Each structure stands twice: as structure tokens, then as C-alpha cells.
Amino acid sequence: MTVEHKIVVGLGDIKALIFECRKCLTRVSVPVEEAKTPHACPCGHQWLPDYMEGTSGPKLSAYQRFCSALKECRTLQANGSPFTVLLEFEAQQFEDKPMRREIPA
Numbered sequence: 203m204t205v206e207h208k209i210v211v212g213l214g215d216i217k218a219l220i221f222e223c224r225k226c227l228t229r230v231s232v233p234v235e236e237a238k239t240p241h242a243c244p245c246g247h248q249w250l251p252d253y254m255e256g257t258s259g260p261k262l263s264a265y266q267r268f269c270s271a272l273k274e275c276r277t278l279q280a281n282g283s284p285f286t287v288l289l290e291f292e293a294q295q296f297e298d299k300p301m302r303r304e305i306p307a
């Protein structure tokens with residue numbers, strides 16, 4: 203018999219969004235209630251302009267829309283939405299990988 207372990211997390215369980223710089227690996231943790239994409243990492247590496255240029259003019263980036271949607275979905279669920287959204291992860295992927303450092307040495 204094969205037993206698979208999964209981790210299921212509700213949107214309300216998410217404490218913070220962590221943004222990691224791909225250049226210096228510095229992480230910035232932002233509480234979900236205040237979630238918006240930082241413009242740059244603490245070291246100054248540019249992450250996002252305020253708006254992305256779209257075919258019909260400037261628009262919010264997908265990351266900014268993601269932060270807004272997450273907050274809105276949590277509000278809907280807190281106000282009695284008829285369903286909830288859960289995120290599923292393989293438990294093994296958390297057990298086998300070493301923890302990443304918050305700030306590189």
C-alpha cells in the first residue's frame with residue numbers, strides 16, 4: 203500500500219507573502235493584509251515598476267493583481283463565500299529539501 207502525505211493550506215492560513223530577490227536571495231516578508239509587491243529588494247535590485255505597459259496602456263503587474271486577489275478572496279471567505287480555496291502540497295517536498303537561508307552569508 204502506498205501512502206501519500208499531502209499538506210492542504212487554506213487562504214486564511216497564509217501568514218505572509220515572502221518575496222525573494224533572484225540576484226542576492228534576500229527575502230522580504232509582507233503580511234497578507236498589507237500585501238503588495240515591493241518595488242525593489244533591500245539591496246536595491248529593481249523588482250517591479252509601479253505599472254506594466256500593456257497593449258491598452260499601463261496595467262497592474264500579475265504580481266500586484268495576485269496580492270489584491272489574495273486579499274479579496276480572503277475577505278470573500280471571511281464573509282461566508284459558499285466555497286473555500288485550498289492549496290495542496292506534497293508533504294515530501296518540505297521534508298526532503300534543506301531550509302533556505304533568509305539572508306545569504
Ligand SMILES: [Zn+2]
Nearest residue numbers: 223226243247
Ligand atoms: Zn537583491
